[in-house]
Amino acid sequence: MGINDTNAFEQALTVLKSASITVGIQYGMPDAEYFAHPAISNSKIKELLRSPAHYKHSLTAPHEEKESFLVGSAAHCSILEFLEFDKRFFVCDEKIDKRTTIGKKRFAEIVIEANGKQILTSENYEKVSGMHNAIMNNSEAGMFFREGSPEVVVISEIEGVPAKAKFDWLIQKPVFWDGVDYDGIIVDLKTTDDARRDSFAKSIYKFGYDTQNAWYSDIAEKELGGNYLFLFVVVEKEAPHCLSIFQLDDQSIHIARTKYRKALALYRECNITGDWNGYEGSVQLISLPTWATKEFQNI
Numbered sequence: 001m002g003i004n005d006t007n008a009f010e011q012a013l014t015v016l017k018s019a020s021i022t023v024g025i026q027y028g029m030p031d032a033e034y035f036a037h038p039a040i041s042n043s044k045i046k047e048l049l050r051s052p053a054h055y056k057h058s059l060t061a062p063h064e065e066k067e068s069f070l071v072g073s074a075a076h077c078s079i080l081e082f083l084e085f086d087k088r089f090f091v092c093d094e095k096i097d098k099r100t101t102i103g104k105k106r107f108a109e110i111v112i113e114a115n116g117k118q119i120l121t122s123e124n125y126e127k128v129s130g131m132h133n134a135i136m137n138n139s140e141a142g143m144f145f146r147e148g149s150p151e152v153v154v155i156s157e158i159e160g161v162p163a164k165a166k167f168d169w170l171i172q173k174p175v176f177w178d179g180v181d182y183d184g185i186i187v188d189l190k191t192t193d194d195a196r197r198d199s200f201a202k203s204i205y206k207f208g209y210d211t212q213n214a215w216y217s218d219i220a221e222k223e224l225g226g227n228y229l230f231l232f233v234v235v236e237k238e239a240p241h242c243l244s245i246f247q248l249d250d251q252s253i254h255i256a257r258t259k260y261r262k263a264l265a266l267y268r269e270c271n272i273t274g275d276w277n278g279y280e281g282s283v284q285l286i287s288l289p290t291w292a293t294k295e296f297q298n299i
Contacts (some may be wrong), residue, residue: 001184006136007146019070023156023223024090024152024154024156024223025152025153025154025224026152027149027152027153027156028151028157029104029151029153033142034109034153034164034166035139038160038162039126039155039161039163039164040162040163040164040264040267041161041163041164041165041166041209041218042165042208042260043058043208044058044212044216045140045208045215045259045260045263045264046207046208046211047054047162048263048266048267049211049259049263050210051261051277052266052267052270052275052276052277052278053276053277053278055267055276056276058179059268065069066236067147067253070120070124070273071120071124071127071128071191071237072126072191072237074089074125074128075120075127075128075131075132075191075235075237076168076189076191077089077130077190078128078129078132078149079132079135079136079145080145080150080168080169080189081130081150081151082207085115088117088118089117089119089120089180090114090115090117090118090119090120091120091121092110092114092120092121092122092281093122093127094106094110095121100222103146105240109178109253114241118255119171119206127237127238127239127241128148130239130240130241131191131235131236131237131241133234133241133287134187134235134241134242134243135162135243138243139237140184140245141233141243142234142244144169144185144187145169145187147171147173147187148169148170148171148172148173148187149168149170149172150169150170151166151168151205152166152167152169152170153165153166153167153189153217154166154167154220154223155223156219156222156223157214157222157225158218158219158222159189159261159264160268161264161267161268163215163219164219165185165215165216165220165280166218167187167188167220168186168187168188168189169185169186169187169188169189170184170185170186170187171184171185171186171187171225172184172235173185175229177229178247180227180228180229181227182226182227182228183224183225183227183228184220184224184228184229185228185230185231186216186217186220186228186229186230186231186235187233188209188212188213188216188230188232189235190203190209190233190234190235191234191235191236191237192234192235192236192237193236193237193238194246195234195242195243196244197244197246197282199224200232200234201248204232204248204252209232210252210253210255210256211256211259211260211263213230213232213252213253213256214253214256214257214259214260215247216230217230217253217254218257229247230247230248231242231245231247232245232246232247232248233242233245234246240266266286
């Protein structure tokens with residue numbers, strides 16, 4: 001990269017670096033304010049790794065609130081910020097068929113009654129309550145949420161790019177864990193269909209939870225100081241709401257750190273060139289996945 005390219009990149013980051021939020025730890029920041037902050041988050045890292053075009057599109061694409069996301073959001077609120085739950089969510093005990101004229105009318109009335117709160121069906125509320133109880137009644141998982149702070153935002157800068165993270169739960173207290181001294185713990189709560197190890201390993205790869213682990217850990221080390229233990233507390237959405245606690249191994253974190261650095265390099269390059277490209281446009285040779293050919297290897 002030449003001098004002119006460096007200047008072009010610095011100019012491209014002016015908007016990010018001029019953001020009014022102070023670098024460091026922030027408590028009680030509203031979601032809207034966090035999402036509006038232009039620093040790069042792990043979710044944007046995921047989009048960049050798919051393609052620069054997907055990242056660019058994600059900046060202006062409307063947010064779609066799916067029912068599965070609503071249940072996860074409600075579970076997070078119930079477990080992490082229990083006293084806020086009734087302020088944010090309205091439980092509808094009625095079964096309403098919104099496909100019918102009567103159902104549409106009744107739902108419109110429910111929206112008015114909810115007064116701006118997010119609406120949960122009684123069925124989904126049972127799931128949220130089940131997840132809450134499963135975690136709080138678990139001696140190890142429940143222990144993490146008895147001391148610390150929820151929804152902690154940290155603004156930083158990684159490799160010249162403004163970066164942000166929102167920790168589900170932060171414990172700023174030294175802990176000795178599995179033979180290692182840590183300066184604190186970052187707990188990330190995940191709701192899932194299957195909390196078994198093999199299944200969640202696939203989710204880690206599919207949803208970019210590995211880069212989240214590396215991204216959050218590096219931001220914590222830079223802004224909070226020291227080495228923070230990162231743990232996934234994973235609970236199933238369906239009864240009996242079984243749960244697991246996972247710590248990603250060092251090799252996986254190393255790979256994840258390489259991935260996010262690749263995304264940042266791509267981000268810097270796109271800012272310089274102005275080319276937020278998608279996939280390869282020319283003809284490419286493609287093969288069946290390795291797993292699909294294993295049974296025929298000896299033929």
